[in-house]
Amino acid sequence: MSGTLRVDNGPTIAIVGAGFSGVATTARLLSEARGPGRIVMINRSGPTARGVAYGTRSEGHVLNVPAGRMSAFPEDEDDFLRFAAGQMAGVTAGSFLPRSLYGAYLDHVLSRAAGSATGTILETAIGEVATIESDRAGHHLRFVDGRVIAADWVVLAVGNYPPMDPSFVDPDFARSARYIGDPWVSGALDRIDPGERVLLLGTGLTMLDVAIGVGGRAGRMTALSRRGIVSTAHRDPGQAPSGDHLPTDLLTGDPTVVDCLRSIRRQVALDRSRGGDWRDVVGALRQITPALWQRLSDRERGRFLRHLRPFWDAHRHRAAPATARALDELRAGGRLVVVAGTVLRIETAANGLAARIRRRGGGEEGVMFDRLVNCTGPASRVALVRDPLIQSLLAANRIRPDRWGLGLETSASLEILGGDGVPAERLFYVGPLLRAQHWEATAVPELRLHARAVARTVAQRAGLQGAAGPVHRAPFGQRGLGSGEAGDRDPVG
Ligand SMILES: Cc1cc2nc3c(=O)[nH]c(=O)nc-3n(C[C@H](O)[C@H](O)[C@H](O)COP(=O)(O)OP(=O)(O)OC[C@H]3O[C@@H](n4cnc5c(N)ncnc54)[C@H](O)[C@@H]3O)c2cc1C
Numbered sequence: 001m002s003g004t005l006r007v008d009n010g011p012t013i014a015i016v017g018a019g020f021s022g023v024a025t026t027a028r029l030l031s032e033a034r035g036p037g038r039i040v041m042i043n044r045s046g047p048t049a050r051g052v053a054y055g056t057r058s059e060g061h062v063l064n065v066p067a068g069r070m071s072a073f074p075e076d077e078d079d080f081l082r083f084a085a086g087q088m089a090g091v092t093a094g095s096f097l098p099r100s101l102y103g104a105y106l107d108h109v110l111s112r113a114a115g116s117a118t119g120t121i122l123e124t125a126i127g128e129v130a131t132i133e134s135d136r137a138g139h140h141l142r143f144v145d146g147r148v149i150a151a152d153w154v155v156l157a158v159g160n161y162p163p164m165d166p167s168f169v170d171p172d173f174a175r176s177a178r179y180i181g182d183p184w185v186s187g188a189l190d191r192i193d194p195g196e197r198v199l200l201l202g203t204g205l206t207m208l209d210v211a212i213g214v215g216g217r218a219g220r221m222t223a224l225s226r227r228g229i230v231s232t233a234h235r236d237p238g239q240a241p242s243g244d245h246l247p248t249d250l251l252t253g254d255p256t257v258v259d260c261l262r263s264i265r266r267q268v269a270l271d272r273s274r275g276g277d278w279r280d281v282v283g284a285l286r287q288i289t290p291a292l293w294q295r296l297s298d299r300e301r302g303r304f305l306r307h308l309r310p311f312w313d314a315h316r317h318r319a320a321p322a323t324a325r326a327l328d329e330l331r332a333g334g335r336l337v338v339v340a341g342t343v344l345r346i347e348t349a350a351n352g353l354a355a356r357i358r359r360r361g362g363g364e365e366g367v368m369f370d371r372l373v374n375c376t377g378p379a380s381r382v383a384l385v386r387d388p389l390i391q392s393l394l395a396a397n398r399i400r401p402d403r404w405g406l407g408l409e410t411s412a413s414l415e416i417l418g419g420d421g422v423p424a425e426r427l428f429y430v431g432p433l434l435r436a437q438h439w440e441a442t443a444v445p446e447l448r449l450h451a452r453a454v455a456r457t458v459a460q461r462a463g464l465q466g467a468a469g470p471v472h473r474a475p476f477g478q479r480g481l482g483s484g485e486a487g488d489r490d491p492v493g
Pocket residue numbers: 016017018019020021022023042043044045050051052053054062063064065099127128129130157158159160161378389430431432442443444445447
């Protein structure tokens with residue numbers, strides 16, 4: 001590598017976001033790093049190590065993945081289990097534990113990694129990064145309040161975005177107190193008064209959380225989605241999965257979604273004939289889903305998203321058994337009805353909200369509600385996300401949303417691709433927007449793999465994996481821009 005070398009106290013790595021992805025990447029970097037360096041973890045929502053999913057204080061909000069699969073470290077599956085067993089009695093690998101406990105686990109993971117780091121130090125900063133300017137000297141992360149942090153490497157772990165407003169919500173209605181556009185905003189659901197008629201838009205896991213959260217106080221709730229398919233339940237913790245349930249023919253030839261569906265159904269029927277459970281087949285698919293997604297042509301991806309996505313989501317993103325039982329009780333007691341249909345329009349009236357609904361396969365009807373809660377889940381259509389950082393990167397042509405509105409395009413090493421398709425220099429992404437490239441990138445079992453990959457790449461390329469000592473770095477901008485190569489690796493360490 002040509003160019004003048006400079007000697008200093010090691011690279012600065014900025015991690016933007018302290019939800020699961022930011023914490024898992026930071027902890028991994030701290031444990032991989034051998035040389036001197038500095039990691040600055042920046043989080044906008046104040047306390048570190050929480051994020052939308054695990055910031056909840058409600059004990060009723062439980063993880064939708066069993067404890068045995070929630071370790072932040074894929075090579076140490078029991079890490080979360082050990083932590084949880086130290087906090088509460090009766091924990092097993094099949095337990096569905098409170099999400100707030102998982103937030104505490106992330107705090108623990110971070111402080112343990114910082115405590116045992118050799119040479120690399122961790123700093124945290126609270127604030128929102130609004131723009132990232134990059135030049136030959138490195139990256140400059142500018143906060144909304146004007147502060148600037150300089151960094152050599154940046155990992156964006158900016159996570160989940162609030163749900164998009166449905167098309168029938170106009171700006172006036174969006175401001176109405178009767179509309180709860182983001183149920184995860186602290187205190188948002190407190191607006192629902194006892195006995196109120198509530199329309200829940202969406203029938204996935206967010207709807208389940210909201211229905212159970214407000215079910216004791218709300219009046220009749222109506223959950224509505226185009227197909228009215230509700231998330232299925234995990235098996236009870238006692239029933240362990242067994243054997244190999246992966247359909248063998250899925251990764252051959254040029255698959256179509258119809259071929260895949262047939263093959264999965266055949267495997268489910270075979271398993272059932274042996275006393276097995278469809279969940280084992282869906283669970284087994286997880287290990288090949290990214291490869292399968294990458295093999296599908298654009299046409300086939302489009303077909304999957306148009307016709308099969310709701311079925312996939314309902315079977316793949318399952319609810320904890322207790323959550324599913326609580327929902328069944330609400331339905332059996334007539335407190336919650338699930339409707340397949342579409343909201344055509346909604347207006348505020350003197351006595352509530354007047355909604356015009358078209359039932360799937362049926363006619364139109366007018367229904368009155370008191371509140372509407374948007375339960376459509378986190379937004380992934382990057383171009384429409386109202387977020388200063390995302391919008392500034394988009395405006396500068398430094399990120400490229402995928403054509404399906406699933407997330408961001410990245411290189412094989414998870415560098416962010418610019419609008420021109422070229423991987424950004426020393427700028428990475430970990431988090432749910434990897435769905436664009438991997439489809440399966442929402443939950444901990446997948447995100448921890450991505451966090452490990454990014455941390456290892458950054459540690460290696462930043463020269464942090466060598467023996468402790470001064471680091472020699474080439475100035476920014478001297479590496480070839482192609483992804484995957486270690487062209488900027490520390491030539492000494
Ligand atoms: C309600 C809910 C429940 C879930 N439950 C589970 C579960 O039980 N099990 C499971 O495996 N998965 C679950 N998930 C999936 C979830 O996506 C992942 O598990 C994980 O939480 C994603 O973490 P993240 O760090 O990528 O994103 P997030 O948790 O969203 O964290 C991103 C962080 O970045 C910060 N940030 C964003 N932009 C900026 C900026 N510009 N400047 C500074 N900070 C910024 C945010 O404030 C936030 O703290 C759940 C998701 C949701 C929404």
